[in-house]
Amino acid sequence: MDTNQYLDMFIEESKEHLQAINENLLQLEQNPENIEIVKDIFRSAHTIKGMSATMGFEDMASLTHELENVLDQIRNEKLKIQPEIMDIIFQSVDILEGMIYSIIEGSDGKANVSHLVDQLKSIAKGQVLSASSPVPPQATQSTQTSNAVASNNSAYMDMLDEYQKAIISQSNASGHQSFHIEVKLTKECMLKAARVFMVFDALEGLGEIIQSKPVAEDLEDEKFDQQFELIFITKDDSATIEKKLMNISEVESVRVNEVQISIGKEVDPMPTNQEAIATTPNVTASAPKAKAADNAANQPKAKPMGSKSIRVDIERLDVLMNLFSELVIDRGRLEQIARELGHSELVESVEHMSRISGDLQNLILNMRMVPIEQVFNRFPRMIRDLSKDLNKKVELEIIGAETELDRTVIDEIGDPLVHLIRNSIDHGLELPEERMKKGKPEAGTIQLHAYHSGNHVFIEIIDDGNGLDRDKILGKAIERGLLTEEQGNQLSDQQVYHLLFQSGFSTAKVITDVSGRGVGLDVVRSKIEALSGQVHIESKIGEFTKFQIELPLTLSIIQSMLVKVSDEKYAIPLSSIIETAVFPKKDIYLVQGQPVIDFRGHIVPLVSLEKVFKIPRPEEGQGDEMSVIVVKKGEKMAGLIVDDFIGQQEIVLKNLGTYLPNVFAISGATILGDGQVALIIDCNALIH
Amino acid sequence: MKVIIFRLKNEEYGVEIDQVRSIERLSHITRIPNTADFVKGVINLRGIVTPIIDLRKRFHIDHVEDNDQTRVIIISVKDVEIGLIVDAANEVIEIQESKIEPPPKVIDSVEAEYIRGVIKVENRLLILLHLHKVLTIQEN
Numbered sequence: 095m096d097t098n099q100y101l102d103m104f105i106e107e108s109k110e111h112l113q114a115i116n117e118n119l120l121q122l123e124q125n126p127e128n129i130e131i132v133k134d135i136f137r138s139a140h141t142i143k144g145m146s147a148t149m150g151f152e153d154m155a156s157l158t159h160e161l162e163n164v165l166d167q168i169r170n171e172k173l174k175i176q177p178e179i180m181d182i183i184f185q186s187v188d189i190l191e192g193m194i195y196s197i198i199e200g201s202d203g204k205a206n207v208s209h210l211v212d213q214l215k216s217i218a219k220g221q222v223l224s225a226s227s228p229v230p231p232q233a234t235q236s237t238q239t240s241n242a243v244a245s246n247n248s249a250y251m252d253m254l255d256e257y258q259k260a261i262i263s264q265s266n267a268s269g270h271q272s273f274h275i276e277v278k279l280t281k282e283c284m285l286k287a288a289r290v291f292m293v294f295d296a297l298e299g300l301g302e303i304i305q306s307k308p309v310a311e312d313l314e315d316e317k318f319d320q321q322f323e324l325i326f327i328t329k330d331d332s333a334t335i336e337k338k339l340m341n342i343s344e345v346e347s348v349r350v351n352e353v354q355i356s357i358g359k360e361v362d363p364m365p366t367n368q369e370a371i372a373t374t375p376n377v378t379a380s381a382p383k384a385k386a387a388d389n390a391a392n393q394p395k396a397k398p399m400g401s402k403s404i405r406v407d408i409e410r411l412d413v414l415m416n417l418f419s420e421l422v423i424d425r426g427r428l429e430q431i432a433r434e435l436g437h438s439e440l441v442e443s444v445e446h447m448s449r450i451s452g453d454l455q456n457l458i459l460n461m462r463m464v465p466i467e468q469v470f471n472r473f474p475r476m477i478r479d480l481s482k483d484l485n486k487k488v489e490l491e492i493i494g495a496e497t498e499l500d501r502t503v504i505d506e507i508g509d510p511l512v513h514l515i516r517n518s519i520d521h522g523l524e525l526p527e528e529r530m531k532k533g534k535p536e537a538g539t540i541q542l543h544a545y546h547s548g549n550h551v552f553i554e555i556i557d558d559g560n561g562l563d564r565d566k567i568l569g570k571a572i573e574r575g576l577l578t579e580e581q582g583n584q585l586s587d588q589q590v591y592h593l594l595f596q597s598g599f600s601t602a603k604v605i606t607d608v609s610g611r612g613v614g615l616d617v618v619r620s621k622i623e624a625l626s627g628q629v630h631i632e633s634k635i636g637e638f639t640k641f642q643i644e645l646p647l648t649l650s651i652i653q654s655m656l657v658k659v660s661d662e663k664y665a666i667p668l669s670s671i672i673e674t675a676v677f678p679k680k681d682i683y684l685v686q687g688q689p690v691i692d693f694r695g696h697i698v699p700l701v702s703l704e705k706v707f708k709i710p711r712p713e714e715g716q717g718d719e720m721s722v723i724v725v726k727k728g729e730k731m732a733g734l735i736v737d738d739f740i741g742q743q744e745i746v747l748k749n750l751g752t753y754l755p756n757v758f759a760i761s762g763a764t765i766l767g768d769g770q771v772a773l774i775i776d777c778n779a780l781i782h
Numbered sequence: 783m784k785v786i787i788f789r790l791k792n793e794e795y796g797v798e799i800d801q802v803r804s805i806e807r808l809s810h811i812t813r814i815p816n817t818a819d820f821v822k823g824v825i826n827l828r829g830i831v832t833p834i835i836d837l838r839k840r841f842h843i844d845h846v847e848d849n850d851q852t853r854v855i856i857i858s859v860k861d862v863e864i865g866l867i868v869d870a871a872n873e874v875i876e877i878q879e880s881k882i883e884p885p886p887k888v889i890d891s892v893e894a895e896y897i898r899g900v901i902k903v904e905n906r907l908l909i910l911l912h913l914h915k916v917l918t919i920q921e922n
Binding site for chain 2: 416417419420662706707708709748749750751752753754757758759760763765769770771772773
């Protein structure tokens with residue numbers, strides 16, 4: 095089987111399951127008695143095992159297989175959860191993650207797992223012997239061959255694979271019932287496929303069909319006689335199902351039987367030989383249901399049903415966006431024509447179209463939005479490990495994980511956040527003893543807070559640690575020769591904190607394993623700025639440090655200022671612009687041949703776009719004023735000389751493609767309302 | 783194999799038809815500053831920003847004013863879509879691959895390395911191009 099086409103799906107799903115395992119493991123650490131969590135972990139591990147075996151990643155499959163065995167022992171209460179076991183499970187998950195990432199990079203996903211496999215094996219074996227916890231008699235029958243399923247010998251068992259059995263037992267536990275349904279159509283039935291469809295349709299209103307015999311494809315092609323079988327999960331009872339199905343014409347008979355699957359100690363001694371009983375509904379079904387429902391109510395979290403969704407390749411969305419921006423251009427033309435003609439009906443329908451396409455635009459943009467939860471999810475685990483390494487106690491609070499961000503930003507924001515969080519734990523939070531002395535709670539708190547405000551997303555990382563020491567930072571900066579003591583004294587606190595973002599700047603006295611990796615906060619800043627974002631710092635010594643990241647909602651549509659130089663139009667991102675101004679030419683000064691202006695007390699160098707871009711000009715302009723756009727890069731500024739400001743406009747960002755990489759001072763292009771291409775100026779390249 | 787014939791000044795060239803996406807009339811080209819002189823700029827090709835190369839400049843052929851015969855051939859090589867400005871393009875012919883001859887040592891103005899071969903069709907001489915070599919941005 096050629097499995098390459100499934101590789102993307104496999105990678106995505108494995109990542110999701112590993113993330114789920116990580117989260118569940120952390121929860122389990124808090125509540126080691128909660129077997130439900132173990133079951134969740136088991137299911138994820140089981141899925142990964144199945145998928146990786148199918149895809150031919152043997153090492154992954156064998157490691158998950160052993161993991162599964164250990165988990166199986168735990169969920170059957172033959173094994174007690176101990177910190178050592180948790181650590182080994184965590185390690186296994188790390189290795190699995192590493193394998194996935196190596197597969198993403200194109201390798202075969204092989205890794206030496208024998209050591210871990212041995213450890214897992216010995217846990218599974220060794221602990222079985224010493225386990226003294228009461229083991230229910232049925233459980234002893236189930237062996238450690240992972241999902242030991244004790245089942246009755248009913249005919250429908252061959253319809254189910256291990257995974258489906260697991261689903262059934264799980265849904266039984268959460269108050270759902272599983273039924274085996276046999277539907278017989280009348281001999282005269284002409285459109286069998288249509289009847290099948292009606293049966294499926296009726297059932298889907300009640301619950302979920304997890305298997306059919308023959309398979310759905312054959313049913314659609316009418317490749318069956320008069321009869322077909324289904325496995326169905328629902329909250330309703332068998333009578334309801336039967337009644338509903340019998341209402342469909344040309345259905346001759348319906349037989350509904352409860353499916354019994356028992357795992358380990360949950361074996362239910364209820365007799366299950368009812369399928370011999372003909373069309374009578376299963377009366378006993380309602381009793382266990384009530385019992386199960388009670389159980390469900392007691393469970394801490396019910397799995398949300400999850401809205402239906404499909405995965406869409408981000409490239410397809412990009413294509414959609416491209417097509418749509420074409421439409422927006424045509425809309426602009428239509429609007430103009432309608433205005434010129436003044437035909438009221440035309441104007442009206444064009445206005446209507448504009449509104450609809452506006453809504454469409456929002457919809458398309460929204461499709462690219464993903465909750466930041468995806469990024470935040472990996473932090474609990476990271477903080478667990480870090481706090482162990484550094485002997486610090488850390489509590490993580492996450493607020494606003496549902497805040498949505500453009501997919502492209504989500505992919506990029508993870509690393510800077512990891513860096514800031516490491517920084518907070520390592521440099522910000524004090525050791526427990528120190529905190530106690532100061533009268534603070536023993537465990538430090540790291541707060542991750544995401545929220546929308548206007549057209550921006552804010553992400554804050556706040557720790558209640560020691561705060562930033564202005565004098566210490568200044569001392570270091572002076573020592574490094576970044577500034578003089580006199581200059582330092584004039585800086586505001588904000589400006590002093592921002593010194594931390596200078597390259598090679600570190601206030602750590604001792605280089606620790608965590609933050610002494612040779613990368614400083616300067617990397618964070620450049621990454622954020624590459625995303626057209628900004629970082630702010632607030633702090634109070636002895637109390638807290640707050641890093642605030644401000645990001646645009648999306649990178650594909652930006653606010654820009656359109657300008658004209660000679661006959662050419664350029665777009666300048668609004669995020670780089672401080673101000674637009676008109677200066678008399680006599681206010682230009684020369685500093686060593688470099689023209690500068692005095693802008694609110696700052697000496698700002700002037701950059702002639704005409705010269706930088708070698709823009710041809712038919713005739714020399716003869717004004718005694720010039721238009722200047724003052725732009726910034728960090729703290730530095732420059733004034734770009736242009737001919738005209740056309741105005742502020744939302745533009746759709748497009749790249750210049752692989753043929754024209756790295757064009758100096760051009761970060762991309764956009765298509766204007768008249769269909770022409772305008773280049774986007776990269777101000778960072780123009781400021782030195 | 784089928785080739786699309788285009789003209790540069792008074793020479794006729796051929797590109798394989800399956801490398802050609804479309805043939806467009808000349809529309810507004812946005813100049814890209816500080817790139818090679820044969821990079822004419824970019825156009826908006828149905829929503830995709832597409833680079834345009836002036837083949838005349840690329841091959842150091844004398845400048846010819848654009849006129850209503852001037853076309854942009856959009857080609858696609860290794861997932862890169864690029865437009866080539868040519869003096870005219872209006873013919874598709876079938877050629878036999880076996881009749882392609884290696885490029886002569888010296889050919890008028892065009893560097894031989896861009897040429898895959900020449901072929902005689904009736905009394906015309908067609909020059910077949912190595913498109914991916916033409917597209918390498920570094921000019922030797």
